[in-house]
Amino acid sequence: MTKRVLTAYFMHETNTFSKVPTPLEAFQKRAFYRENEIPEVYKGTRSAMGAMFEAAEKYGWTLTHPISASANPSGLVTDKAFDAVADMILKALDGPKVDGIVLHLHGAMVVDSYEDGEGELLRRIRAKVGPDMPIMVTLDLHANVTQQMADLANALIAFRTYPHIDAYERSWQACDLLQKTFQGKAKPKTFIATRPMIHGLDMGRTQKGPMRVLLDRADEIEAKGKIHLISICSGFTHSDIRDVGPTVTVTVDGNDPEGKKIAEEFMDYCWEQRDYVGIELLPVAKVVSMAKAGEGSRKPLVIADYTDNPGGGGYGDSTAVLKGLIDAGCKNVGFHAICDPEAVQQGIEAGVGKTVKLKLGGKTDAKFGGGPIDLEAEVAALTDGKFIAWGPMGGGVRRDYGPCMVLRVGGLNGIDIVVITNNGQGNDLGNFTSMGIDPTRKDTVVVKSMHHFRAAFEPIAREVVLVDSKSLCSEHYAPEMFKKARRPVWPFDNVTPNAR
Ligand SMILES: [Zn+2]
Known part of the structure; x- marks a missing residue:
């Protein structure tokens, strides 16, 4: 039957x-x-x-x-x-x-x-x-x-x-x-x-x-x-x-x-094995200097903003890394992404090819990852933010980041910033290609992700580094953050493993 x-x-x-x-x-x-x-x-x-x-x-x-x-x-x-x-x-x-x-x-x-x-x-x-x-x-x-x-x-x-x-x-x-x-x-x-x-x-x-x-x-x-x-x-x-x-x-x-x-x-x-940590987070200044030093490579240094990972609940609008790259005048950079629906609307009102003056990112909670940055930039592209993710994690399933734009700072060989409406992690090459950006040809690519980005971006990277932008998904846990967790518990208390 x-x-x-x-x-x-x-x-x-x-x-x-x-x-x-x-x-x-x-x-x-x-x-x-x-x-x-x-x-x-x-x-x-x-x-x-x-x-x-x-x-x-x-x-x-x-x-x-x-x-x-x-x-x-x-x-x-x-x-x-x-x-x-x-x-x-x-x-x-x-x-x-x-x-x-x-x-x-x-x-x-x-x-x-x-x-x-x-x-x-x-x-x-x-x-x-x-x-x-x-x-x-x-x-x-x-x-x-x-x-x-x-x-x-x-x-x-x-x-x-x-x-x-x-x-x-x-x-x-x-x-x-x-x-x-x-x-x-x-x-x-x-x-x-x-x-x-x-x-x-x-x-x-x-x-x-x-x-x-x-x-x-x-x-x-x-x-x-x-x-x-x-x-x-x-x-x-x-x-x-x-x-x-x-x-x-x-x-x-x-x-x-x-x-x-x-x-x-x-x-x-x-x-x-509770103390084992397999990764290292670098400060913003360090990854910016690595980006600067690698200009002309035409194969990207992939920088992952670990602590602003929208895939872990990060707000996706931290500006610390972007500000570092802009201040250093970095060239040929693809940046995914700043989640800022308001900025996207300003871009839509201005139109493709126009220059906009706006405050970008850092609006959800300026305590984390830097507040809004003042920017004068070209609206290089506007899309509906929809594409099919064909990468190892996507499997052919639809994605929807809402209305999106590319903000361009420093001309065609400058920094292309993807600005999204629906917050989401960048873990598929389509996050860039759907916006008209070829990540494989960039000197530096930035994504907001802890680890998922590796499936699609490690194969195109000349090197991968993780950066700590001091955002919400920091793994520095303080005991006062956990009011409901069972106690005693490691690493806050002196516990024996048998205490369940
Ligand atoms: Zn998971």
Whole structure:
């Protein structure tokens, strides 16, 4: 008999330190598709939803897909937004009888009334479908996974790459496990282990360090076929909630004690390696001098503004790096981006080819990354900010940065600044090419990103450096920032790993 599978995509990484709230409109302007819009956008793409359509075809399932919604990382999700999307999913369960569920969630969503957004969503779904409905969940590896999530989902399947380029594969994994469950060959249940730590695993970087060690170990154990899967999440530390921090979850068959045992052993290693840091952030002056020294290279120095990463909830309007480059008179630079809707409107009013005088960036909170800079610049291009991202992270999925412009300082061989309306990380070459800028020919390229930019930009770079613009996503955590995190907790208190 044909199985009916409900799938939904509901993603938000909530930076609770951000003053920018996340209402329903934040989802609507980023990626918000209902029912019949979903196949048109995702079928044939290398994305989580793309995999769902392929798996449904392979296994002969009928799909119900009420909603696919994601918003750029920002502050707390409003109750209204959360309820609206959750209700779309719950309502779809009132339709034809569903046999199984695959949810694509982030794992670090915080709602006005719920610290554990995903756990609350799962609670509402479980209350409706009962304990026997198989529910598979894919997660970002920056999820703050909770006991509630592990208890309510049958499987939690986290990304295994950072930059995240395996959403498609993890979605397939969820579908394969669901099909095995339908066939009576699997009865998945998930165990979780934690330690009293607010960050760890080198923020999830998978190229080297403790995350790599544990992923390799997980591959070996999974290959033996005795357990279903191991998920290792570094957590998302820009989140003042009780359960912030790294976790390991292990999905086994039934109540197999191996699940808890493996999860605890993995977390022992995570705890031992808690001091490991695999990156170095440079000051603005240093990266500006590197940019100046490399002029004429025609192959870019890629500078990533780590602490103003819109992909981590950064405001995306820090000006410190841009000001440094302008003051130094740097040449042949592509800069992505300053999020400043007001400036874009001024550019639209002036028109392409005109010179505008404006205050750019630094408007959300001038305490972070420098305030607005006064600029006289040419409006070199205006676009609708829409393109298809074909890079390793994009997979052929649409992007929408809202109305965008290129502001040009210092002439054709000067600094091309992309100014965007909808905040978002630059991690695809299309962020530049869609604006008429060829990043491969620049001497210097600036992006606002911690790590995701590497997938597309490392291959074109002559060198990659990270800069600290003193913005919101700084990883200097002070104990007074965390009022809700469980205590005692590392690195604020003197704790033993057994204190859970
Ligand atoms: Zn992530």
